[in-house]
Amino acid sequence: MSAGGKCVVCSQHTERKCGGCKSVFYCGREHQKSHWSTHRPECRPVRVHEHPVLGRHLVATRDIKQGELIIRESPLVIGPKTVSTPICLGCCKPADLSYPCPGCAWPLCGVACSSSAAHQAECDLMQAKGYRAEITVDNQPLPDYAFITPLRALLLPPNKLKVFRTLQSHLEKRKKTSLYQVLKFNVAGFLQNRLKMNLSDEEILEACAILDTNSFEMRSGRSRFRGLFPLVSMMAHNCVPNTRHTFDATNAILLYATEDIAKGKNITATYTQPFWSTSQRRSHLRAAKCFDCTCERCSDPEEKGIFVSAVRCDEDECEGFMLSRSPLEDDASWQCNKCGLEAPAKQIALYNQSIIEEIDAMDKRGPENLENFLEKYKNVLHETNGFVLQVKLALAQIYGSAAYNCSLNELSEERINKKIDIVEELLQVLTVLEPGMSRSRAQLQIELQPAKVHQAKLEFEAKKLSKDSAKGILNEAIVELKSAEEILKTDHDLAGKAKKSLEQVLAMSKMLECA
Numbered sequence: 001m002s003a004g005g006k007c008v009v010c011s012q013h014t015e016r017k018c019g020g021c022k023s024v025f026y027c028g029r030e031h032q033k034s035h036w037s038t039h040r041p042e043c044r045p046v047r048v049h050e051h052p053v054l055g056r057h058l059v060a061t062r063d064i065k066q067g068e069l070i071i072r073e074s075p076l077v078i079g080p081k082t083v084s085t086p087i088c089l090g091c092c093k094p095a096d097l098s099y100p101c102p103g104c105a106w107p108l109c110g111v112a113c114s115s116s117a118a119h120q121a122e123c124d125l126m127q128a129k130g131y132r133a134e135i136t137v138d139n140q141p142l143p144d145y146a147f148i149t150p151l152r153a154l155l156l157p158p159n160k161l162k163v164f165r166t167l168q169s170h171l172e173k174r175k176k177t178s179l180y181q182v183l184k185f186n187v188a189g190f191l192q193n194r195l196k197m198n199l200s201d202e203e204i205l206e207a208c209a210i211l212d213t214n215s216f217e218m219r220s221g222r223s224r225f226r227g228l229f230p231l232v233s234m235m236a237h238n239c240v241p242n243t244r245h246t247f248d249a250t251n252a253i254l255l256y257a258t259e260d261i262a263k264g265k266n267i268t269a270t271y272t273q274p275f276w277s278t279s280q281r282r283s284h285l286r287a288a289k290c291f292d293c294t295c296e297r298c299s300d301p302e303e304k305g306i307f308v309s310a311v312r313c314d315e316d317e318c319e320g321f322m323l324s325r326s327p328l329e330d331d332a333s334w335q336c337n338k339c340g341l342e343a344p345a346k347q348i349a350l351y352n353q354s355i356i357e358e359i360d361a362m363d364k365r366g367p368e369n370l371e372n373f374l375e376k377y378k379n380v381l382h383e384t385n386g387f388v389l390q391v392k393l394a395l396a397q398i399y400g401s402a403a404y405n406c407s408l409n410e411l412s413e414e415r416i417n418k419k420i421d422i423v424e425e426l427l428q429v430l431t432v433l434e435p436g437m438s439r440s441r442a443q444l445q446i447e448l449q450p451a452k453v454h455q456a457k458l459e460f461e462a463k464k465l466s467k468d469s470a471k472g473i474l475n476e477a478i479v480e481l482k483s484a485e486e487i488l489k490t491d492h493d494l495a496g497k498a499k500k501s502l503e504q505v506l507a508m509s510k511m512l513e514c515a
């Protein structure tokens, strides 16, 4: 049977498809060209599918290559998070309170942002109702911003508001939470009573719920804000995702494939962190996104062989690990994988809670306490238990950092070697938990490569390494750092660090050339 279809322009039967999305047929170049302006916004290698568990989600309409840009989408709404440090309501960059908006007194970063389109409608409304903001505290998270982004959504033009309202809210589930009551008072109360908006609690709280369920966190320098992208937000969560995303200078989201994605496969993102245990990930998803994750990683007590949730069995002489007997059931008992000893879920949860509190309370301004933690738990937690991985990541970032008086030049040889071992181990773990060209991988490479090159330089100077071997390490570092720089180039926090790591390595390469 032919795999063809009808040309969308003339209905003639054809087997030629658009090469970009592979979902539209054209009889030839001419009709494809004439249809391009209509087809262009839809020409993406994804389709929204409906699934009984995932709801609407994105599926690849053709094979997608690792590193390929899958979707670029402009935001429907951007604005402050529910609790936010002072940010400019024009551009969402940090605002220092020196320039209040002439119309409504909300902090802006300067005169250029007072006429920003993003801020216009809300500013007009606040002026009309005689409301002026009173933001006097700099640099602290404030609940005052809670109503801004829901208000922006509710003031969208009708066609865009219609799109916004098609997004999932989980409103009924959220009605039972304390957050619902807080937002009812702070946001609905404010919009109805102070700004005299003729909207019901339900309409306003639905807008808050849609934003919380679908928004992506965005960053600009110190500030964190959120953006809503209707198509990209359709992506399902998976604890082992196959995409990463970043944002360009116009605040459009860019979604990239971190691995090859075969036609028909789900396109997924993670709403959690790779080094969190199953219970940490699942409780975060339940609280923040109102669903119980049942992905392959969550269903597997061994988490694909990485044992992120595993704690050592405390039976004498036993070298086994306690694992949940059924990770998708919160109260399922845990059992040692060697001797079969059982423990109630509550006991393990309390134990994990005590470790979370210990890490939270730890003074992390230097490496010592983190090193002591690893020593203390080395025979208690699995070597790739999530707490161990999280502490190792923090340690890897301190070793080599001038901000902690631990720059590579100040580090002992032992700590340089330790940094390299830790980062290589974390990268190994990521090949399973976040495979491919992920942001976490790029973040680790910018830690690893300067340390490896520094180590090679010391060994070369001590005549323990040949010039050719040192050059080999350098060349590998340059390749890895260029790829990391590309992945992180629009990441406000890490782009600078990636660039600096590459410069550091290139400087070392020049020194080696001269030696």
Ligand SMILES: C[S@@+](CC[C@H](N)C(=O)[O-])C[C@H]1O[C@@H](n2cnc3c(N)ncnc32)[C@H](O)[C@@H]1O
Pocket: 053, 054, 055, 056, 057, 167, 168, 170, 213, 214, 233, 234, 235, 236, 237, 238, 289, 290, 291, 292, 293, 294, 295
């Ligand atoms: C950003 S929305 C994604 C689009 C949504 N599925 C829809 O139909 O509008 C996030 C919501 O999708 C659902 N979802 C996403 N990933 C899921 C998963 N792995 N398992 C179950 N539900 C999931 C949850 O209801 C979650 O709150």
